[in-house]
Amino acid sequence: MTETTAPAPGASAAAAPALPRRPAAGIRLEKVGKRFRGGVDAVHALDLAVTPGEFVVLVGPSGCGKSTVLRMIAGLEEVTSGRVFLGDDDVTNELPQRRDIAMVFQSYALYPRMTVRKNMAFGLRMRGVRRPERDQRVTAVARTLGLEPLLERRPAALSGGQRQRVAMGRAIVREPAAFLMDEPLSNLDAKLRVEMRGEIIRVQRRIAAPTLYVTHDQTEAMTMGDRVAILRDGVLQQLGTPDEVYDRPVNAFVAGFIGSPSMNLVPGTVERDGDGVAVAVAGSMLALGDRPGLGDRVGGPVTVGIRPEDIHAEGRGDAALDVDVVRLESLGSELVAYLTFAGNGGGAQLTARLDRKAQLEEGRPARVGVDLERIYLFDAESGAAIG
Amino acid sequence: MTAVAEPGGDRGRGRDDGRIRSRWAPYVTTVRYLVLFALACFFLMPVYALLVTALKSPSEVSVVRMWQWPHTLSLDNFHLVWPKLRDGFTNSVLMALPASILSSVLGAANGFVLAKWRFPGADFVFALILFGMFIPYQAVLIPMFQTMSATGLRGGIPGLVLVHVIYGLPITTLIFRSYFAGISEELIEAAKVDGAGMLRTFAFVALPVAPPAFAVAMIWQFTSAWNDFLFGVLLTTKERWPITVALNNIAGSQAVPFNEAMASALLACLPTLLVYILLGRFFMRGLMAGALKG
DSSP states (O other): OOOOOOOOTTOOTTTOOOOOOOOOOOEEEEEEEEEOTTSOEEEEEEEEEEOTTOEEEEEOSTTSSHHHHHHHHHTSSOOSEEEEEETTEEOTTOOGGGSOEEEEOTTOOOOTTSOHHHHHHHHHHHTTOOHHHHHHHHHHHHHHTTOGGGTTSOGGGSOHHHHHHHHHHHHHTTOOSEEEEESTTTTSOHHHHHHHHHHHHHHHHHHOOOEEEEESOHHHHHHHOSEEEEEETTEEEEEEOHHHHHHSOSBHHHHHHSSSSOOEEEEEEEEEETTEEEEEETTEEEEEETOTTOGGGTTSEEEEEEOGGGEEETTSSSEEEEEEEEEEEEOSSEEEEEEEETTTOTTOEEEEEEETTOOOOTTSEEEEEEOGGGOEEEETTTOBBOO | OEEEOOTTOOTTOOOOOOOEEETTHHHHHHHHHHHHHHHHHHHHHHHHHHHHHHHSOGGGOOSTTTTSOOSSOOOHHHHHHHHHHHHHHHHHHHHHHHHHHHHHHHHHHHHHHHHHSOOTTHHHHHHHHHHGGGSOHHHHHHHHHHHHHHHTOTBSHHHHHHHHHHHHHHHHHHHHHHHHHTSOHHHHHHHHHTTOOHHHHIIIIIGGGOHHHHHHHHHHHHHHHHHOOHHHHHHBOGGGOOHHHHHHHHHTSSSOOHHHHHHHHHHHHHHHHHHHHHHHGGGOSOTTTTSSOO
């Protein structure tokens, strides 16, 4: 995916002094599990490694355990099984204040009675860095983040975006072995969020510390991560580059979670089709040729996944589906169409992202095209990808 | 029965704050304030009697004329009683100030740990500490007297300070625990991740936002230590008696010289008033502003 870096206000690349670089370290989780008192399993045997300089986004629906993972790495939550490594050091049982980790909290958690300067210098002060060096490092980081004019202000006198920046600065100035970010952008408005997204990436590239970023927003995951880890109910579903998880989701959950609007998942049946196979979806046959893994599933049910962007107006694509148009939403650049299968769709809905000039009318039947090789198939029960 | 207050609104509306009010609102407000004023007067009657009696010349004071305004304002009564109160006043200051400061600081530490640096059994410990609030002074009087005698602390001000610090801990712990419970957990966690241990998190993060709790705890502690009579008379010798004992000696004789008693009472309550005025401004909100997303 793209790693677009929005130009950050008040911080041109030329003006930025060299930010500190650390010797390579990484975050490594080995079979880490968390069971809360009362027996709730939040995280199951999680294996995850963030290599030095890498930006990994941990994404999943709320309650999937992603924040718990972050808090266990920071030492704020006890690990019930497995081990946490920072570089080569096993920090599983280390106190948070002894781990060389910086964390950006969702609420920013700035110290209210300290100025921006003191907020940023606090971690250095706690680690015994002397005043002149503290000042110098705070000033350098403040400059790269455009915070210099705000250094003597208290957090109360800052806007949401500025507070977010201070929270970032407080983490950066420490030059930690690893960065943890817990939904740091969720309290910003949409425009600022896009802007800070770029800025976080830009800063992370420069300081090159391993970063684990938690979010529930798949757009953030796709645009920011070198790799994306998708978590569901405390179990890691897939770990891969944004392209990998988009193109080759390991199961229906990942397929539905990554991509916006999310992938259409409809029930279908595998049928024999000459030498090859096909899936029957609501009366339409989608010929899949010699797609592997389907031979012994003939006659059985599967879940068919079609991304909204792989559905086209009539005339494009290599197979056709007959549908009824329920609703159309024009986004200007494109047309989002909500469709049902004509006749016997069983209520299954399809979402399609069409060209803005597509000739569709609400309430009328239509015929849309599908790219057959872009069709995903999942086991109807387990949801695992087939083939 | 509602009407929207328009700009330049109709009769009886002094403000154009745009709120929707009943048309009876002005009358309701008037009646409400009349009732409140009457109640305030009723409760201020003793204060009035105290003030006018203290300001009358000694010859003018009598029970019959106690509600009358003094003919001439006189400060003679204060001159008369100050020598009898001076030592007690000094003793009380020396006792109440350290007692309130110490028990507030210790209460802050207790409250912080019980609210934000919890340990297994924290709630049980808190319950035990709270239990101390419900033990009446009289119940511990004899063992306390014996303990203080045995340790040689009886008779002086330090012993009295110690007693008040300990007796104040339950309430100050409660005040600070409630206050610190309102601090965002993430703030404490941010300090931990930044490398601060328990003591430095307390000192650099929790204490700076605690002035409102300190104001409450210190006003409470100062007032109760200053007003205490029982421990004062029991645990100190004559030279170290606090002002309450001196006050009692003036007011508690066979024939009560009302003018002297009132003037003494007025002098004796001034410090608590002063503490309230000085610390009251820390009752402000907003010390936490800006910590969170906002």
